[in-house]
Each structure stands twice: as structure tokens, then as C-alpha cells.
Amino acid sequence: MKKLGFVMVLIVFLLAFPKSGEASSSSANIFLDGEPLNLSSGVQVANMKGNVMIPIRVVSENLGFKVGWEKASQTVTVENSEKTVRMVVGSQQAELNGAQVDLNLAPVLNGPTTLVPLRFVSEQMGLDVKWDNQSKAVYLSSAALPTTGAEIDPGEGTNSGSQTPPTVESGNKGSLTGLSFSDNRLMIATEGAVTPKVFSMTGPDRIVIDLPDTVYSASFLSGHAVNAQNGGSMEAGEYSDVTNIRYAVFSDNPPTVRIVLDLTGPKNYAVTQESGIIIVDLNAEGEILVPPVPPVTGNGKKTVVIDAGHGGSQPGAISANGNQEKVLNLNVALKVEALLRKEKNINVVMTRSDDSTLGLSDRVKVANSLKADIFVSIHGNSNNSSSPHGTETYFTRDASKPLANVMHKHLVKATELMDRGVKYSSLHVTRETTMPAVLLEIGFLSNKSDEAQLFKDDFQNRVAQGIVEGIKEYLKVQ
Ligand SMILES: [Zn+2]
Known part of the structure; x- marks a missing residue:
């Protein structure tokens, strides 16, 4: 059946691409190991002076080679693990692993894309190339390609002494x-x-x-x-x-x-x-298209998004002593992260893990696009008056109330500050998220006695531990 299908494809090509002028274009007359290349729509393959010219993105998309483009020097680089080919638009001289080689036809710019000679690139990268003049089709065979990757043994070779990065193991999808x-x-x-x-x-x-x-x-x-x-x-x-x-x-x-x-x-x-x-x-115009969100994988793990409030150019509240809320938030969040990383059944995702600036909608996007199970935002409180003090927990949507109650119970126990209770407020991150979400106000930076505790390492460790206990209780994770 396969042979018959192949013959039919050939017939289609014979009909579609009769012998004609020296420059023509088509969309799919390249075969790799007997299968027609599935070129993205809009990709045009040009036949110029008997040379099949392909856009460089076909080289990377369809032939799997690494492609680089340097605009200033109009240089295309095609690489695999063994060879590097450098070509310059308009030049018939190319470089193969640093040595000069001649091209039949120089790479050309065609609108926004660069066309390179298919035969040269394919042959240099180890593919066997055959041209069928009758069908105007190129047949590429990868039989001559070196096998890559699978045989690499981290225990030997040139990588001595380096760590072993994680590679394919059973269980990974x-x-x-x-x-x-x-x-x-x-x-x-x-x-x-x-x-x-x-x-x-x-x-x-x-x-x-x-x-x-x-x-x-x-x-x-x-x-x-x-x-x-x-x-x-x-x-x-x-x-x-x-x-x-x-x-x-x-x-x-x-x-x-x-x-x-x-x-x-x-x-x-x-x-x-x-x-x-x-x-x-990135050439896309107009709407941002996002692929359909896949169903949550059934591996039983819960995804927790930890959001350290403020950051970067936004310090949050600043205490009388000049302590910044963003520092408190990040310190506690990183301690929570470290504890959650030890939990087999929890996947922790940080909206920020350094002092970067992040918009509120970005924080929400992290959680929503990941389909996280819960969202926990960590903050320090502040008031114009120096007297308010204590710990409070905020939620917006009803679905978040049970999480807020559990989190607050553990948080208050950990801070040992005044219990100001669980409160409703329409806050961006707890409102726009699509999973149970809370915002924790650990204590008041504007209050001297609270602040004396907030920046102590011991205190932050205790608070992080309390937050993790709350998360585990709510998610029923052992
Ligand atoms: Zn804050």
C-alpha cells in the first residue's frame, strides 16, 4: 500500500509540476526517507537555475539541523553535532568547519526569508540527495546520517567531571x-x-x-x-x-x-x-494565540504557585527602619519553595524567585496557564498609623475561603502575632486567578514590634513552615 501511495504522490507531482521555465516554485516536492516533507503553509520552495532553494526555516523545521542567522553579515549557519556550514547571502563561497567550499548558487534573500541551496546543505549535513528530473522532486535519505544522542554515555567521553544533566528516563512523557x-x-x-x-x-x-x-x-x-x-x-x-x-x-x-x-x-x-x-x-500580527490548554495530567501531583509580592522597582511597604516589604516577601517565599521542593506530591512554581519586577496580571497568568491547584501570595502589611499590628489572610472568591481558613490557622500559629482574622477584599491576584487563591499579610512593617520579628531568619523559617503545613493540610498531601 505504501508503494502505491508513493506512486500516486509521484503522479500528482508529474501533473502538478510539468517541465517549464528555469524558475518555478512549489510547496512540497521534497521527500525525506520516502515521505514528502510536511512544509508549513506559506513556505515556498524555489527552483533556480536547476538548484532547489529552500527557506532556512525548512532546514531547521524539517531536516532538524540547527540554524542561525546573523543579519549584520547576512550569514546563515547550519549545524549538527559534527559539522558547521556558514553561507553568506550573495556569495558563492561557503565555509565547512572553517574550510572554504564553493556553492553552485549563492543564498538569496526572498522577502523576509533566506533561501539556501538544498542539495549543498543536505549533502554537507550528511544526507544522501537524489534529484528526479522528471518529477522535479528531491529525494533525501538520512541513512548516511550519524546516529545522534542515544549512545552517549555520561560515564565516558569528553565530558569528564561534569554533572549529569537529566535526560530521558522511563516515566517522562x-x-x-x-x-x-x-x-x-x-x-x-x-x-x-x-x-x-x-x-x-x-x-x-x-x-x-x-x-x-x-x-x-x-x-x-x-x-x-x-x-x-x-x-x-x-x-x-x-x-x-x-x-x-x-x-x-x-x-x-x-x-x-x-x-x-x-x-x-x-x-x-x-x-x-x-x-x-x-x-x-514572533512575526504574528494581531491577536496573541495560545495553544489549547491540555487537561491536567493525572500524575496525582498538586501544583502550587507561590507569589512573592512586589519586587524589583516596586518595593512594597517600607518600614521606619528602611526595611522593604519585597525583601520579606521573597525571603519567606524562597523558604516556602525550598520546603515544598521536598514534597513528592507537590510541584511548586514561583512567580518570581529573584528581585525582578512583575505585573499583577503576569502573576495571575503564571497560575492560570499552569492550571495550578492553589495560589498563595505572600506580603507584609502596612498602615499610615504605626499602631495596627498582627497577621491577616485575604481571599476574594468564595471558592478560596476554605483555603484562606486553613492557611490563616497555620500562619497565625507560626507568626505568634495578633490574629486579625480572615478577610474579604477584591485584590487583583486573588480575584483574577482561576483556582483557590489567598494573599497572606504576615505582619505590619509599619508597626515597630511586628517589624522587629519580620526580618528575623528564625521567624521567617517558622512562617514558611506554617505556610507549608497549611498548603499540605488543604491539599490533603501527606
Ligand atoms: Zn504587599
Whole structure:
């Protein structure tokens, strides 16, 4: 049956692309290992002077090679684990691993995309290339490709002494196999069931792509360096609105890879996912498209979002002694995070884990896009008068009241400050979140006796412990 289908495809091509002039374009006359390349819509393959020219994004999307673009020098770089090909628009001289080689035809700019000669790139990157003149089709075969990744043994080779980054283990649903950026598009190659969670954040502007239940594959690690924290970065090139591309293991339990695009300013984006390739396209205009949110995975783990209030340029309340609320909030939040990381059945996500500025809607977005189970925002209180003191817990929606009651019970016990009770208030983060959400006011920075406690390490440890006990009681996690 496969052969018959293949013949039929050939017939279609014979009909669709009769011999004609020397320059023509088509959308799918390239076959890789017998299968037609599934080119994204709008991708045009050009036939110029007998050379099939393909947009560089086809190289990364369909052939799986890493592609780089440097606008200033009009240079395209195509890489795999063994070879690097550099080509310059308009130049018939290319470089292969630093050595000069000649091209039949120079890369050309075609509107916003750069076209490169398919045969040259494919052959240099190890693909066998055959041209069928009758059907005007290119047949690529990967049989000659070196196998990548799977055989890498962390115990041997050149990586001596370095840590072993997490790679594919049984139980993980997916792996990140490749990452490339060109033509203002981030292309993420994955294997297995990977459902990205994409959202934008401000201060500074960035797009965050979380890949839950995903680890780095060995082949990803053979092409991308990771540091001791299992993170790394790659350049986007001057072409784009992206200043830096960062990747990191955002969470170990469950394993989550986070990719961050640092932007020069706010950008719209579109997300598409097709056969293992996730594309985050910054060329998108108009509406921001977000992929359908997948159902919560049934691994039994609860996702808790911890939100350290304020941060960066927003200090929050400032005490008479000059202590800043944002510092208290972050210190306690980081202590809560450390304790929750030890919990097998809890996945903790921080809205901020350093002194960055974050809008209220960004905090909400983190929790909502992750479909978190609960949201806990940590704050210190303040009043124009120095007399109010004590601990209070806020909620907005009725669904949050049971969480507020449980959290407050543990919080008051931990702070040993005056119990000011559970209160209703229409606060942005507790109102706009879609899961039970509370805002904890640990104590008053504006009150001398409260403040004397708030910035003590012991006190903060106790409060963090109380918050964790409340979370565990509410979620019924042992
Ligand atoms: Zn606050």
C-alpha cells in the first residue's frame, strides 16, 4: 500500500509540476526517507537555475539541523553535532568547519526569508540527495546520517567531571531534542507527548515557554551546552526582536524545561504545534494565540504557585527602619519553595524567585496557564498609623475561603502575632486567578514590634513552615 501511495504522490507531482521555465516554485516536492516533507503553509520552495532553494526555516523545521542567522553579515549557519556550514547571502563561497567550499548558487534573500541551496546543505549535513528530473522532486535519505544522542554515555567521553544533566528516563512523557531560532521564529523539536505552556511576561518583556513532563534528550545536550544549573543560552541573531534565548530545567518534580525569549519590547506571538515541532512565531500580527490548554495530567501531583509580592522597582511597604516589604516577601517565599521542593506530591512554581519586577496580571497568568491547584501570595502589611499590628489572610472568591481558613490557622500559629482574622477584599491576584487563591499579610512593617520579628531568619523559617503545613493540610498531601 505504501508503494502505491508513493506512486500516486509521484503522479500528482508529474501533473502538478510539468517541465517549464528555469524558475518555478512549489510547496512540497521534497521527500525525506520516502515521505514528502510536511512544509508549513506559506513556505515556498524555489527552483533556480536547476538548484532547489529552500527557506532556512525548512532546514531547521524539517531536516532538524540547527540554524542561525546573523543579519549584520547576512550569514546563515547550519549545524549538527559534527559539522558547521556558514553561507553568506550573495556569495558563492561557503565555509565547512572553517574550510572554504564553493556553492553552485549563492543564498538569496526572498522577502523576509533566506533561501539556501538544498542539495549543498543536505549533502554537507550528511544526507544522501537524489534529484528526479522528471518529477522535479528531491529525494533525501538520512541513512548516511550519524546516529545522534542515544549512545552517549555520561560515564565516558569528553565530558569528564561534569554533572549529569537529566535526560530521558522511563516515566517522562517527552523530551526536548532541538532548539533553533531563525526568521523570528523559535522552533522547538520534541519527542513524545509534550504540551507547551506559553505566556508572556513584562518587566522586562519576555515570552516563557514551559514544557511540562519534559527533559533534555541526549541529542539536545550534544548540540547545546548546559551549565552546572542545567541551564544555557543561545543567540537569536541581530535579525530578531529577541535579545537572548535561555533554557533551563525549571522544575525537577515533575521535570519541566523552561525556555525564555528575552524581548526588545512587547511582541505578539503565535504558537503552533505539528508533528513534534512547536513553533513560537514572533512575526504574528494581531491577536496573541495560545495553544489549547491540555487537561491536567493525572500524575496525582498538586501544583502550587507561590507569589512573592512586589519586587524589583516596586518595593512594597517600607518600614521606619528602611526595611522593604519585597525583601520579606521573597525571603519567606524562597523558604516556602525550598520546603515544598521536598514534597513528592507537590510541584511548586514561583512567580518570581529573584528581585525582578512583575505585573499583577503576569502573576495571575503564571497560575492560570499552569492550571495550578492553589495560589498563595505572600506580603507584609502596612498602615499610615504605626499602631495596627498582627497577621491577616485575604481571599476574594468564595471558592478560596476554605483555603484562606486553613492557611490563616497555620500562619497565625507560626507568626505568634495578633490574629486579625480572615478577610474579604477584591485584590487583583486573588480575584483574577482561576483556582483557590489567598494573599497572606504576615505582619505590619509599619508597626515597630511586628517589624522587629519580620526580618528575623528564625521567624521567617517558622512562617514558611506554617505556610507549608497549611498548603499540605488543604491539599490533603501527606
Ligand atoms: Zn504587599
